[in-house]
Amino acid sequence: MKRAKSVCGLLSFVATAACLAAAPADFKAGVGRVKITPEGPIWLSGYASRTHPSEGVVHDLWIKALALEDWRGARTVIVGADLIALPRAITDPVAARLQARYGLERARILFNASHTHTAPVVRSNLTAMYALDEENARRIQSYGDVIAQALFDAVAAALGDLKPARIYYGEGRGSFAVNRREATAKGMRIGVNPSGPSDHTVPALKITTPDGALRAIVFAYACHNTTLTGDFYRISGDYAGFAQLALEKAHPGATAIFLQLCGADQNPNPRGTLELARQHGESLAAEVSRVINGPLKPLRGPLRAAFLTTELRFAPHTREMFEQRLSDNNPYRQRHARLMLQAYDERRPIRTTVYPVQALRFDRDLTLVALAGEVVIDYQLRIKREYGEREPVVVAGYSNDVPCYIPSRRVLKEGGYEAVDSMIYYGMPGPFDEDVEETLMAAVRKVMKLVGR
Numbered sequence: 001m002k003r004a005k006s007v008c009g010l011l012s013f014v015a016t017a018a019c020l021a022a023a024p025a026d027f028k029a030g031v032g033r034v035k036i037t038p039e040g041p042i043w044l045s046g047y048a049s050r051t052h053p054s055e056g057v058v059h060d061l062w063i064k065a066l067a068l069e070d071w072r073g074a075r076t077v078i079v080g081a082d083l084i085a086l087p088r089a090i091t092d093p094v095a096a097r098l099q100a101r102y103g104l105e106r107a108r109i110l111f112n113a114s115h116t117h118t119a120p121v122v123r124s125n126l127t128a129m130y131a132l133d134e135e136n137a138r139r140i141q142s143y144g145d146v147i148a149q150a151l152f153d154a155v156a157a158a159l160g161d162l163k164p165a166r167i168y169y170g171e172g173r174g175s176f177a178v179n180r181r182e183a184t185a186k187g188m189r190i191g192v193n194p195s196g197p198s199d200h201t202v203p204a205l206k207i208t209t210p211d212g213a214l215r216a217i218v219f220a221y222a223c224h225n226t227t228l229t230g231d232f233y234r235i236s237g238d239y240a241g242f243a244q245l246a247l248e249k250a251h252p253g254a255t256a257i258f259l260q261l262c263g264a265d266q267n268p269n270p271r272g273t274l275e276l277a278r279q280h281g282e283s284l285a286a287e288v289s290r291v292i293n294g295p296l297k298p299l300r301g302p303l304r305a306a307f308l309t310t311e312l313r314f315a316p317h318t319r320e321m322f323e324q325r326l327s328d329n330n331p332y333r334q335r336h337a338r339l340m341l342q343a344y345d346e347r348r349p350i351r352t353t354v355y356p357v358q359a360l361r362f363d364r365d366l367t368l369v370a371l372a373g374e375v376v377i378d379y380q381l382r383i384k385r386e387y388g389e390r391e392p393v394v395v396a397g398y399s400n401d402v403p404c405y406i407p408s409r410r411v412l413k414e415g416g417y418e419a420v421d422s423m424i425y426y427g428m429p430g431p432f433d434e435d436v437e438e439t440l441m442a443a444v445r446k447v448m449k450l451v452g453r
Contacts, residue, residue, distance in 0.1 A: 032157025046117030047230030070301030188416025242281025
């Protein structure tokens, strides 16, 4: 009799499982991708030390898009790009085109750049870092047009590919990021600081068909995409590019999309060679594969979205400050001073910068916060600490715009590259006002409230 009950129970379980597998999924999902590898030599981004355009290609660069439609019919797109940045001068017009053509709300379009330093310069990003002649400047301008069209086309392809889907979430752990803010007798420098704050969490989304076939993987890590240094002149996606290649090789037919988190003050360690970039990428891919092949959390709809802009204020500055720098021996500081004086001459000195903040929330299962700029790890840790107790929170940097580095109050007080020196290359007047962290967090709280947090 017990055996009969056991068999009946087993049959009931199998029948229930079959019904669950056949139940309508909460989402539809689609993927799109456009190759953006430039044709011919072009100036590479991220390092002021470079003296000439690129010399060949390690692997192709891509813009990839994941489109999601929840059970209410609300559509959202997440876009990852093998680029150093996606400035608002590009993302805002593309978002406007997508809204006009497909009815996508701005809150439901997330653009993220991997921050590879072996991809071309993107329009005005890091304006004062490069002394480009007319021909190289023309190529950069033309390439910006290519990027804008590719963003639109990748999203269009993803929206045209929408099919029933299930979405799952899991987390792994990375191994190679290290805090790079090293204290010395002369102040903070870019070095190796194993005792500094880091976050080795590797978030991963798994997108499948209703019957379980893998369609896409979205994964992320907080680490500068700078295994390769300024003496490397071949085009590549650095470790993030190698990770995507390895995942797509391990899971044929699936699209792998990388999102950069708040890795502004994190560097790969060790770094400096192509083989290390490959090793870091493949180790990250192996961890993502382990995660998506293990127990995962199903994500439900609806998918809520919020987007706003705030203004971050710079510390006070005067015309006289920049006039004094015209005699500086550093050519970058001289160039920066001329840019700032030009702004004063035109009666538009830079006092603030516009700053986008975004949040996406899957029911009560997962929240993705997207911050603009090169955001230091303190923000990722703080937002997770304040909002991550009841449900996972993923905090991306380099999203929707990259106006400059975004230091926390701690980093601002310590000084160094992320707080002060980098502003020269970004064409900003100087460090932020000390209220920068609380201004940003006030905006985060607003978008979190809008998505129900």
